[in-house]
Amino acid sequence: MEPVEINAGSWYLRALRADDRIDDRPALAAGGIDDPGYVARRTREWAESTRYSWAVCEPTTAELVAEIVVTPNPDGTAEVSGWAREGHGAALDSGQTAVRRFVAGALGLQPL
Template sequence: MEAIEINAGAWYLRALRADDRIDDRPALASGGITDPGYVARRSAQWGDESHFSWAVCEPTTAELVAEIGVTPRPDGTALIDGWARPGHQEALGAGVRAVRRFTEGALGLRPDPD
């Protein structure tokens, strides 16, 4: 599956990136994620549908302020989790609500209860 962008009201969710236009690695490092292969691995997981992840971004700058992930399970449920940079819990909450709707509607999975 190709990565899907989601509009979450004041926030926009997109695939993680590390290219000549947008590099999420510094923002990921501020969240404790320093693995140089992390962005490539997350991209590959979209392809094999083993995990779906989104960068929750400021819409005007595309800066990553949080990350949300969905891990499908064989029983038709899904684990949704995420983290936010300091001061961006509101963005995480809005993103999680949008991802829950996507998980149910587009992926046909039942998210774990909150």
């Protein structure tokens, strides 16, 4: 599956990136994720439909403030988890609400 962008009201959800236009790795490191292959792994997981992740971003700067991860289960459910940089819990909450709707409506899975 190709990554899907989601508009979550005040927040913009997109796939993680590390390219010449947007590099999420510094924001990930600020959130405690310093694995240099993290973005590539998340991209591969989208392509394999094994896990879906979204960077929850400030819409004006595209800066990552949180991440949401969905892991499909064989029983038709999906684990929804996430983390937020300090002071951005509201962004995570808002993003998770939108992702849960996507999981149920577009993927046909029951979000847990």
